[in-house]
Amino acid sequence: MRRAILWGLAALLAVPSPVAAADEWLPVRETSMVLGTASPLDFSAFLPNPAIDDGSQLVTGKQGRLVRADEPEKPVRLLCASLAWSPASGGYPDHADADHYAAELAKHGYNIARLHFVDASLMFGRNSDFDFDPEVLDRVHYLLAALKRNGIYWIMDGLSSWRGAYGGYDDRWDPASDLKLALYFDDKAFDHWLEFQRRFLTLVNPYTGTAPLDDKALALVILVNENNIEFDSIVREREGKPHYDERLKLPFNRWLEKQYGSTAALSKAWPDLSAGERLEDASVELPKSRYEDSPRLKDLQAFFVSVETTTAARMTKALRELGYKGEISSFNNWPTIQTTLSRQDLPVITMNTYQDWVGSYAPGATMTQKSSIDDGAGYMRLIAAARWLGKPFVVSEYDHLFWNRYRYEAGLVMPAYAAQQGWDVLCRHGHGPIILKYNEPYAHKKAMLPYAIALDPVARAGETLAALLYRRGDVSASKLTIPFLVRGTEDLDDDMQAREPERLTELALVGAIGMEKAGEVDDGLTVGQPRASVDPQTILDAARAAGSLAKDNQTDLRTGLYESDTGELLLDRLRGQLRVSTPRTEAVAFSTLREPVNLGTVKVEASDGDGLVSVSVLDNAASIAQSRRLLVIYATDAHNTGMRFSDDEEKVIADFGRLPVLIRKGYVDLSLTLAEARWRLTPVTLNGVASVTAAQTISPAGFRISNDTISGPTTFFLLEAD
Known part of the structure; x- marks a missing residue:
C-alpha cells in the first residue's frame, strides 16, 4: 500500500503546468541547418572518425564488445544515425547533398548509420521482382561511399519491407503482406530473401569499388527487421481473423x-x-487467443523458439556462403522470455524500444503523455533485460516520441543508461537524425512528426547531448554486473507475453544487467530461477556486502530512488528527476523543481517549467571546474504552428500543423562553482552559430538562461571564461 501511495504522489507531482499561451511559443528562425566553420556544435575535433580500411573493420572483442580489428582491446561506442528514408521524407539525396549530409553527420558525432527500408526504396514504383530503381540504387551506393569517406560504418537490414523485392505493390512501408512469416515455412519466400541479398549486397558499388558484402564499413546485417513470429502476428492482427495464421x-x-x-x-x-x-x-488447433494463458500457449512459445533459431541459423549460413564475414543479428524487438531464448545463439543482440509509441500520422492518433522517468526508465529496462551478456548489444531503434511533452528526457535517459550498461550502439530512430534545411517540399518534412527527430529542436538537443554522454564517454560503464540466469524453454510459462519482472529489471538503474546461461555464473549476485522467489533488495544487500556497491549508495527501491554503482546517475521517480553528475557533464531532466538541484559543480536554482539542462566541457579540460569553454543545453518543448489536439491533455492529435516549429519559451537559473569570476554567455543558434551580438558577461555564481534570445529561440549556449 505504501508503495502504491508513493507512486500516486509521484504522478501528481509530475503533472506539468498548464499549456503556455500562444505568445509563449517562439517560432524557429533558421532555414539552413548546416553547421558553419568553428561551430561549437561541431564535435569532429574531439570525436574524430578514423578512416575505415583494412584492419579497422568492427569485430567482437574478447570482452564481448565491438572493437576495431586493429585495436582489439579498445571497445568503441557507436552513435548511430538512423536513415529510414522514403519518398515521403525526400528519399535518398543526390550526390552533392549526400556529401554534405555525411560530412554533417560526422560533425554531429555520428560514427555509424543504419539504412532501413532500403528494399522498399529500391522497389518503389517498380512492377517486376528485383527491378531496382536505377537512380535510387545509384544514390544508395553514393551515400554509402560518402558515409565511409567520413568514417561512418553501416548497419543494414536484410529485409525491412513486408513486400521484399516483389514488384507491383504500392504499400511497401505497411504490414500488408505475410512475407516475414512465410520466411520461416516457405522455401520460395526464403529464396526471395536470399536473392535480394545476392542482388544488392554482392553488387559492386562503383563509388567504393567493393560490394557492400565485402566492405569493411558494413559492420552489421540484421537478417530481417522485427521478424519475431508473435510480434508479426500482432502487427497483422485484424478483427474477425484468428490470432495465429x-x-x-x-x-x-x-x-x-x-x-x-x-x-x-x-x-x-x-x-x-x-x-x-x-x-x-495433425488436427491439434492453434490457440484461439494469445491473451488467455494456457499450456497450449506455452508449447506454442517453445515451438516459436525452435523455428526462429533454426531459421536464423539457416539465414546466417546463407549469408556466410555469399562471402559475408561481418556481424549478424535478428529478432530486434519484442522483449519477451520467448524471444530472449530465440536470441540466445545470435552473435550480436539488437533491440528496438519506444516511450509512448505512436502508430499513425492520421488525425485521431494517440499517445499517453507519460514521463519515462516517472516510469523508472521502463523502455530502457525492457531492452536491458533482453541483452545476453558477453555479446555486443545494439539499440537499433529507440525514441521518446513527438508530441510527448516529456521527450526532453530522452537526451538524458537513453544515452546515460546506454553508457552505464556498456552497450555498443545507440540509434535514435527517425527519417534521419539531421536535416540540411527546413522547408523542404516533402510530406513528412512539412511539420514535426513522430519519427522525424531531425525537425524537432528538443530531439536534436538530446542527440547533441548523447554524443557527449554516450559516444565521448562522459558517463562511465558500470562495474557491477547482475546476470539474469536462463535455463531454457523450461523458463517459459503459460503467458505468451511474459517478460522479465519489472521489480527485477529495476536493478538496471543500479548496475548492468543481462541474460546468462544458468550454471555459467553463480557468485551470489545473480537473478536466479524461478524469478518469483528473487528479492532485488537481497541482491543489492549482497552487492554492498561484497563491496560491489558503496555502503552509502542512495538506492531505495521502496521510494523509487536509484543511484548507479558509479555514483554518476540518480533517478528519482518521486520528484520526476534524472540527475547525471560526471567530471565532464552535469545534467538534469526534471518534471518538477521544488528546490534547487546540486549536481556538483553545477547547481540548478530554479526554472519556470519542466525541461532538460546540461553543462558539458568543450575543451580539453578533465572537468567542468577546470574548463574554460562549456556547452549549456536547455530544452523545453516544441510544437508545430497551428498544431491542434482533440483533448485538453494533448493525447489525441487533431492536426499536426505546419512549419515553422515553435519552441516553448522558458528560463532556468544556474550557479556554477568556477575559479574564474567573469564569464561570457553566448546563445548558439540551432544551426550552430554563436550569436556574438547577443553575448553577455555573467558571474557563474548566479545567472539566468532564457531560450528567448535576440537571434531567435534556441536550445544551445556557449559559456566561456572572459
Whole structure:
C-alpha cells in the first residue's frame, strides 16, 4: 500500500503546468541547418572518425564488445544515425547533398548509420521482382561511399519491407503482406530473401569499388527487421481473423508430435485438448487467443523458439556462403522470455524500444503523455533485460516520441543508461537524425512528426547531448554486473507475453544487467530461477556486502530512488528527476523543481517549467571546474504552428500543423562553482552559430538562461571564461 501511495504522489507531482499561451511559443528562425566553420556544435575535433580500411573493420572483442580489428582491446561506442528514408521524407539525396549530409553527420558525432527500408526504396514504383530503381540504387551506393569517406560504418537490414523485392505493390512501408512469416515455412519466400541479398549486397558499388558484402564499413546485417513470429502476428492482427495464421498449424503439430509422441501424452499436458484434436492426423488447433494463458500457449512459445533459431541459423549460413564475414543479428524487438531464448545463439543482440509509441500520422492518433522517468526508465529496462551478456548489444531503434511533452528526457535517459550498461550502439530512430534545411517540399518534412527527430529542436538537443554522454564517454560503464540466469524453454510459462519482472529489471538503474546461461555464473549476485522467489533488495544487500556497491549508495527501491554503482546517475521517480553528475557533464531532466538541484559543480536554482539542462566541457579540460569553454543545453518543448489536439491533455492529435516549429519559451537559473569570476554567455543558434551580438558577461555564481534570445529561440549556449 505504501508503495502504491508513493507512486500516486509521484504522478501528481509530475503533472506539468498548464499549456503556455500562444505568445509563449517562439517560432524557429533558421532555414539552413548546416553547421558553419568553428561551430561549437561541431564535435569532429574531439570525436574524430578514423578512416575505415583494412584492419579497422568492427569485430567482437574478447570482452564481448565491438572493437576495431586493429585495436582489439579498445571497445568503441557507436552513435548511430538512423536513415529510414522514403519518398515521403525526400528519399535518398543526390550526390552533392549526400556529401554534405555525411560530412554533417560526422560533425554531429555520428560514427555509424543504419539504412532501413532500403528494399522498399529500391522497389518503389517498380512492377517486376528485383527491378531496382536505377537512380535510387545509384544514390544508395553514393551515400554509402560518402558515409565511409567520413568514417561512418553501416548497419543494414536484410529485409525491412513486408513486400521484399516483389514488384507491383504500392504499400511497401505497411504490414500488408505475410512475407516475414512465410520466411520461416516457405522455401520460395526464403529464396526471395536470399536473392535480394545476392542482388544488392554482392553488387559492386562503383563509388567504393567493393560490394557492400565485402566492405569493411558494413559492420552489421540484421537478417530481417522485427521478424519475431508473435510480434508479426500482432502487427497483422485484424478483427474477425484468428490470432495465429493457419500456416502455423501443420508445423506446430509436427513439432508437438516430436515432443510428446502421441495424443495421449499431449492430453496429460493440455487439460483443454478436445476429443477431436489428434496429433496422428495433425488436427491439434492453434490457440484461439494469445491473451488467455494456457499450456497450449506455452508449447506454442517453445515451438516459436525452435523455428526462429533454426531459421536464423539457416539465414546466417546463407549469408556466410555469399562471402559475408561481418556481424549478424535478428529478432530486434519484442522483449519477451520467448524471444530472449530465440536470441540466445545470435552473435550480436539488437533491440528496438519506444516511450509512448505512436502508430499513425492520421488525425485521431494517440499517445499517453507519460514521463519515462516517472516510469523508472521502463523502455530502457525492457531492452536491458533482453541483452545476453558477453555479446555486443545494439539499440537499433529507440525514441521518446513527438508530441510527448516529456521527450526532453530522452537526451538524458537513453544515452546515460546506454553508457552505464556498456552497450555498443545507440540509434535514435527517425527519417534521419539531421536535416540540411527546413522547408523542404516533402510530406513528412512539412511539420514535426513522430519519427522525424531531425525537425524537432528538443530531439536534436538530446542527440547533441548523447554524443557527449554516450559516444565521448562522459558517463562511465558500470562495474557491477547482475546476470539474469536462463535455463531454457523450461523458463517459459503459460503467458505468451511474459517478460522479465519489472521489480527485477529495476536493478538496471543500479548496475548492468543481462541474460546468462544458468550454471555459467553463480557468485551470489545473480537473478536466479524461478524469478518469483528473487528479492532485488537481497541482491543489492549482497552487492554492498561484497563491496560491489558503496555502503552509502542512495538506492531505495521502496521510494523509487536509484543511484548507479558509479555514483554518476540518480533517478528519482518521486520528484520526476534524472540527475547525471560526471567530471565532464552535469545534467538534469526534471518534471518538477521544488528546490534547487546540486549536481556538483553545477547547481540548478530554479526554472519556470519542466525541461532538460546540461553543462558539458568543450575543451580539453578533465572537468567542468577546470574548463574554460562549456556547452549549456536547455530544452523545453516544441510544437508545430497551428498544431491542434482533440483533448485538453494533448493525447489525441487533431492536426499536426505546419512549419515553422515553435519552441516553448522558458528560463532556468544556474550557479556554477568556477575559479574564474567573469564569464561570457553566448546563445548558439540551432544551426550552430554563436550569436556574438547577443553575448553577455555573467558571474557563474548566479545567472539566468532564457531560450528567448535576440537571434531567435534556441536550445544551445556557449559559456566561456572572459
